[in-house]
Amino acid sequence: MSTPMKRYTDFLQNVRGKILLGCDGFVDETYELVDVRRGPADFTPMKKLKQFGELIVQRADGGVGLELVPKRRCEGGFAINTGRVAACLGLKPRLPGLYGGKAIDPAYEPFAKICELHSLGDPALTIALEFGDGKILMSNLEAVSTLSWSDFEKHFGQAKLDAMFSGVDILGLGYWSLTANFDELFQGFMDQYRTATPPRRMFFDFADIKKKSSESFLRSLELIRSFSGKIPMVLSLNEHEVLELCSRIGVARPELTPAAIGSALAVAREKIGFAELVVHTPEFAVATSVTEGVALALQARQTKIVRLAGAGDSFNGGYLCASLGELSLKERLVVANAVTAFFVTHGFPPNREELAAQIEKAADK
Template identity: 70%
Template sequence: MNTVMEKYVGYINKLSGNILLGCDGFVDETYEIVQERKSQSEYSAMTNLKMFGELLVERADGGVGVELVPKRRCEGGFGINSGRIAAILGLKPRLPGLYGKASIDPAFVEFEDICDIYSLGDPALTIALEFGDGKVLMSNLEAVSNLTWADFEEYFTEAQLKELFSDVDILGLGYWSLTADFDGFFKGFMKQYETLTPPRRMFFDFADIKKKSSESFVNSLELIKPYNSKIPMTFSLNEHEVLELCSRIGIERPELKPETIATTLTLAREKIGFDELVVHTPEFAAASSAKDGEAYAIQERQTKVIRSAGAGDSFNGGYMCASLGDLPLKERLVMANAATAFFVTHATGPTKEELIAQIEKASDK
């Protein structure tokens, strides 16, 4: 084994730390669309988003009818999808969220033993249309939109809140664009660390920035910015979200090339006052860090994808795990890329041995 892999093996085998992620919860009902049916049991599915988009444009003046074939009913959301990676790697993330009111929904049962799950109510529902190169997600957000920090405080006693937020290494808050009381949750989380030792890092996935107004977006950034000196903040985006971020903060939209994105992230990071910005795409990941500078890691686009919904969250989970120790920035991106590649081709997170094997396959590590 070469020295590069020895570094990853040593880090992964000694992985430890506490991760707390809130505060959402979705059940994903995933379907594929029939392109052509040959018989009762034989059909071909639409293989890419472009085919679906072209169908919609072609029928724009009338109606569109498609046949859906169920693929799976499963867990969804920032907390559970990101937390899965940490859990399978041997950590036990704390996941307050929406996993079932009367009892834990069957979609989340497999996580009860490997995660500390705290369920505040029933999950939201997402209908996912899945293709080989991506997905269309349509969500009924009522459950998530109605969840507030006041509900969170009502669910936990003061002693339970203290225990939940104590000894946390990485704190995560996801899906700003889907969570109506995101700012309330952030302020509530920060309130806990007026008396407790703060985490080493806080991690955000804002999701679809375009969904909410620029005023709301800027207000959230301004709310977070003053806390960056106390808790270093990491903001994770996909290839579409980074372009939207640039448009909203007055930076020229970059080409989607690794080195260009990394340089642009430095400009954006300094402008919004975050410690770290990270971008993940199917071909590469890039980042800019106040401490570690810029880095990128090339990733081969996976061709045997069996599950794309949750890919970004799996990257986030891998990156958070990689941030628990002292891995350099490039290596953190490599480890997150490997977690994503394994997830989309296996529909689950990798064990330590599987993650090491996936990294070993990477041409850029």
Template identity: 70%
Template sequence: MKRYRDYINNVSGNMLFGCDGFVDETYEIVEERQNLTRYSAMGKLKDFGELLVARADGGVGLEIVAKRRCEGGFGINTGRIAGILGLNVTLPGLFGKNEIDPAFAEFKEYCNLQSVGDPALTLVFEFGDGKVLMSDLQAVSSLTWADVEKHFGKEKLKEMFTGVDVLGLGYWSLTADFDGIFQGFMDQYETVEAPRRMFFDFADIKKKSGEAFSRSLRLIASYNDRIPMTFSLNEHEVFELFRRVGVEEPENTPAAIAPALAIAREKVGFDELIVHTPEFAVGSSATEGEAYAIQDRQTEVVRTAGAGDSFNGGYVSASLGDLSLKERLVIANGATAFFVTHATGPTKEQLIAQIEKATDK
């Protein structure tokens, strides 16, 4: 534990994550109502799916109960973890056109919000074992690098991108101009020092064509020698990646995924691929090889939306020193475990305590 304590207590650095922004309106589905004030919520995503299939020839009428209205998106959820841990986090994104939307108000305390416009809306239906997200993507999907450049201006952009240690870009599958925004990010480093690492979460790979996917991978890989690239996937996305790049599908265990991930990483030409699931995390690094960390599945879950990005936030926060790949995965697992059971990011002390409780560290 000493290495974890020393690292977490002394970590410092500058992060920039862009350029999305969502307001999540989260609901649970009523399975059975007892009276005016008491009801039981549908607990499993599988049960919801089976209900839809069973009534596919007719209609489905469901009662929903609002749980919360809150922030959503790669930048804000990833930045939360890093910001609460004391890192300097700048977030260019969609947080409100004229003023910061109340959903993002708390983030002004520990992140530098640089808003381009109004956020997109996501409806989240949350279950004990997962979630369904349905988004009105107009605000995000129509955002282009030209919009970002026009809004901030070249001098402001240069200021924002200078001195960045880790640069992040998320939700490729939801952003029509993802390649243009990525290229805009890279263009900033023609005249200033490049970051130590760049981090991606593509989200649902299935949403875009194989041609678009391959084009984006080639573009990103072309910069990997200058800026080491890390690509983060969940348990569903990694198997889609295997299919798309021609890697034989392994068993869904960390020991089996690790060697397959190494093959996929070499095919896409990135420095790192990492995978996060509720039970384990796996990584493949060009310099460190492969590693995995078992994740204790949490039983007292209060929030799942944002869990993957919380893993990402933990991982990038662990990428600023000399920690091993396994240690970075352990810290990321700890950030996720704390988030899903507390609906916020951990302080340094809380993250250390969470790792102390882990069975695999």
């Protein structure tokens, strides 16, 4: 076994830690669109997102009738999509969120034994249109947008909250753009560590930054930065989100190349005062750290795609888990890339043996 692979296998054999992620919950109803139908069970799906967009533009003055074919009804959201990676690696993440009111929704039942699901109510609904090269997500956000920290306090009580937040190594909060009370929830999370031992790091996925105003965005960044001296803050972005981040904080928008993004990311990280910024794309991942500088991990674009919804969250889950060990910045990116590659080609995250095999395949490790 090569020396690089030994570091990964040693990490996977010994990975330990407590992860707490909140606090959303979606049920994703995923469909594909029919392009050409030849018979009751014989059709060609619309494979390109661009094809769908062009069709909408062509018929903008009239109407568009499209046929949906169900693909799956499944769990969705930052907490479960990210946390299931940890669960598949043998960890048992704590996931407060919206997984069902009177009972756990069937979409979440497979995770009830391998995750600590703490449900405050029914999940939100997302309609996902999936193509071979991308997806469209349309969500009814009422359940998520009304969730507040006071709901946590009323539902759990302080004793249960103390137990939930104690001993946490990595704390995560996702989908800022979909959560109306994000700042309040974050403040509630931070209040749990006024006297308790804080986590080793806190992780964020803001999702579609364009959805909310610059004022709201900058206010959230400033609030997070105010706690960065106590807990190292990590923000993960995709290739579109990093461009929006740069525009909103006054950093020149980079070209979508590893070198250009790496340079811009270093400037952006210092400007917003986070410990780490991470960018993931289908072909590479880049990160910058206050202690390790800039790192890059190339990734072969996957072609035999089974599932795209949840790919970014799977990357985040891999990065979070890799952060529990002593891996370098680049090695954490390699682990996250491998989790993503496995997920999009299998439809579910890898276990430890499958992840080691996926890393072994990587040309850049």
